[in-house]
Amino acid sequence: MLIRFYDVTKVYPSGATGLFSVNTFIGKGEFVFLVGPSGAGKTTFLKLLTREILPTRGQVLLNGRNITRIRPTEVPYLRRTVRMIFQDFKLLPNKTVYDNVAFALMVTEKPRRQIGALVNEALKLVGIESKAEMYPDELSGGEQQRVSIARAIVGDPTVLLADEPTGNLDMETSWDIMEVLLRINKRGTTVIMSTHNATIVDVLKQRVIELDNGRIVRDDEKGVYEGEAEYNAVLPG
Amino acid sequence: MRVRLSTMRYFLAEGWKSTKRNVSLISLGTMAVSIFVLGVFGLILMNLSNVNSNLRSSIEIRVYVEDNLTGQGLGALKQQIESIEGVHRVTYVSKEEGLSRLAKQLGEKAGLVDILGENPLPDTFDVRVFNADSTPDIASRISNLPHIIGVNYGQGFTEKLLSATRFIAVATVVLAVILLGAVMFIVGNTVRLSLVSRAQEIEVMKLVGATDWFIMWPFLIEGMIVGFLGSSLSGICLYVVYRACISRLGLVAPFIPIITETAPVARLCAGLVGLGVLMGVFAGGVFIKKHLEI
Numbered sequence: 001m002l003i004r005f006y007d008v009t010k011v012y013p014s015g016a017t018g019l020f021s022v023n024t025f026i027g028k029g030e031f032v033f034l035v036g037p038s039g040a041g042k043t044t045f046l047k048l049l050t051r052e053i054l055p056t057r058g059q060v061l062l063n064g065r066n067i068t069r070i071r072p073t074e075v076p077y078l079r080r081t082v083r084m085i086f087q088d089f090k091l092l093p094n095k096t097v098y099d100n101v102a103f104a105l106m107v108t109e110k111p112r113r114q115i116g117a118l119v120n121e122a123l124k125l126v127g128i129e130s131k132a133e134m135y136p137d138e139l140s141g142g143e144q145q146r147v148s149i150a151r152a153i154v155g156d157p158t159v160l161l162a163d164e165p166t167g168n169l170d171m172e173t174s175w176d177i178m179e180v181l182l183r184i185n186k187r188g189t190t191v192i193m194s195t196h197n198a199t200i201v202d203v204l205k206q207r208v209i210e211l212d213n214g215r216i217v218r219d220d221e222k223g224v225y226e227g228e229a230e231y232n233a234v235l236p237g
Numbered sequence: 238m239r240v241r242l243s244t245m246r247y248f249l250a251e252g253w254k255s256t257k258r259n260v261s262l263i264s265l266g267t268m269a270v271s272i273f274v275l276g277v278f279g280l281i282l283m284n285l286s287n288v289n290s291n292l293r294s295s296i297e298i299r300v301y302v303e304d305n306l307t308g309q310g311l312g313a314l315k316q317q318i319e320s321i322e323g324v325h326r327v328t329y330v331s332k333e334e335g336l337s338r339l340a341k342q343l344g345e346k347a348g349l350v351d352i353l354g355e356n357p358l359p360d361t362f363d364v365r366v367f368n369a370d371s372t373p374d375i376a377s378r379i380s381n382l383p384h385i386i387g388v389n390y391g392q393g394f395t396e397k398l399l400s401a402t403r404f405i406a407v408a409t410v411v412l413a414v415i416l417l418g419a420v421m422f423i424v425g426n427t428v429r430l431s432l433v434s435r436a437q438e439i440e441v442m443k444l445v446g447a448t449d450w451f452i453m454w455p456f457l458i459e460g461m462i463v464g465f466l467g468s469s470l471s472g473i474c475l476y477v478v479y480r481a482c483i484s485r486l487g488l489v490a491p492f493i494p495i496i497t498e499t500a501p502v503a504r505l506c507a508g509l510v511g512l513g514v515l516m517g518v519f520a521g522g523v524f525i526k527k528h529l530e531i
Contacts, residue, residue, distance in 0.1 A: 050444075072449075073448070073449070076443075076446040076447060076448045076449070076451075077446060078446070079443070079444065079445065079446035080445070080446035083444075083445065084444065090437075090440065090441060090444065092437060092438060092441060093437075103441065103445075104441075104445040106244075106247065107442045107445060107446075107447035107451055107452075108445060108446050108447060109241060109244055109451065111241070111243075112241075112243045151445065152445075155445070155446075
């Protein structure tokens with residue numbers, strides 16, 4: 001088992017509850033959709049895995065190690081194995097596609113002679129190698145998301161977290177991105193993706209964890225977006 | 238911590254790029270002026286202690302002896318003075334020698350001595366002591382001996398010089414602290430600007446797992462560069478201005494024992510540059526740590 005949440009509660013300083021007493025586990029190489037209305041706790045779930053936030057109670061285990069207890073100096077090393085992509089890509093506008101991806105290797109002090117090959121491999125995997133010398137603002141949204149995925153997987157992380165990665169993209173482009181994510185998952189990387197896109201979830205039939213008000217209300221192997229009606233009151237988009 | 242050469246190059250390039258983007262002439266100028274003022278105080282302090290040690294090494298007690306003393310009495314008195322603890326050397330100067338010395342000191346006005354007719358000077362002993370600090374004590378013991386009219390060692394002057402030196406030293410330290418604040422503010426401001434302009438980059442760095450040290454290095458280097466530029470500017474100015482001053486002063490008032498050698502002044506200027514660099518790194522580090530929450 002790769003990831004385990006053990007009785008995890010997160011209450012924010014404002015008093016809002018992110019997660020409440022969540023217990024779950026995710027195996028190596030799984031593809032998991034996190035669904036649920038806005039504010040249900042999906043982003044909290046993901047942020048706990050990168051140690052961007054700490055739980056108020058409970059343990060988050062990665063490879064058997066309680067990552068809520070690691071020293072602050074160890075957090076960067078955790079983030080080299082648990083990478084995250086976002087709805088807004090977070091690319092650096094003054095760097096080319098190639099440099100954006102290489103940046104992730106350089107700032108984690110990978111030897112210079114290894115960087116070129118690794119970047120090219122990652123760009124190829126996401127299908128954007130022909131645009132390596134272009135700048136982010138010369139690319140479409142879908143292409144930018146591919147670059148951000150390449151940057152996330154370039155150090156060969158164990159886990160890829162995707163926080164609504166298709167949120168800003170049209171349906172066709174979203175499918176392209178899903179294809180890339182599935183390809184990465186096939187290579188052995190665990191993918192956890194939060195989404196509001198019902199079609200994608202329904203068609204792909206992967207594991208679905210549904211959150212509502214910080215609690216897991218459904219966890220289906222080969223699930224669909226809509227569970228029981230009572231949990232589907234709010235479905236934006 | 239082992240740092241790769243390519244990583245070090247990256248830090249230097251980023252630090253330099255960021256400095257160019259964010260440092261202004263006004264902030265560099267302010268910093269240079271601050272350090273310059275500190276340097277001026279340093280130079281005054283150096284010169285005062287130089288004067289002080291010169292004076293101390295040349296301090297002499299002049300002992301005036303009653304006129305009616307014969308050779309034997311003078312010999313006995315000399316022995317008595319020599320036996321006082323701390324006395325290094327006692328030299329007898331007869332009233333005739335004293336007069337010719339005075340004539341020499343007066344130079345072209347030596348004719349005055351002839352006008353006096355009779356020699357008005359008493360016989361004297363010039364007393365050298367081992368430790369300048371014990372001068373007042375020894376002088377008072379000598380003055381208690383019989384047949385002594387008086388003693389003179391420039392009473393009061395050395396004490397005044399010492400207290401002036403102490404005052405300047407304290408002022409220099411206080412000033413250094415105030416200027417440290419100014420330098421911190423300037424470097425902090427530059428680093429703040431670069432923090433804003435690099436916010437996105439730092440976010441990505443944290444996201445992909447760059448260590449805190451890796452993120453901090455370019456900022457430390459930026460502080461170092463700003464500190465170096467500001468203090469070099471003031472170091473060079475200070476050196477040039479001081480050289481100009483001593484050549485002028487040498488013409489106007491050659492009797493002032495000002496430091497004219499190059500080495501100690503150059504050392505002070507180099508020290509200022511070192512101080513500027515240290516303050517820059519320190520300010521950069523403090524600021525970045527506070528604002529990155531790392």
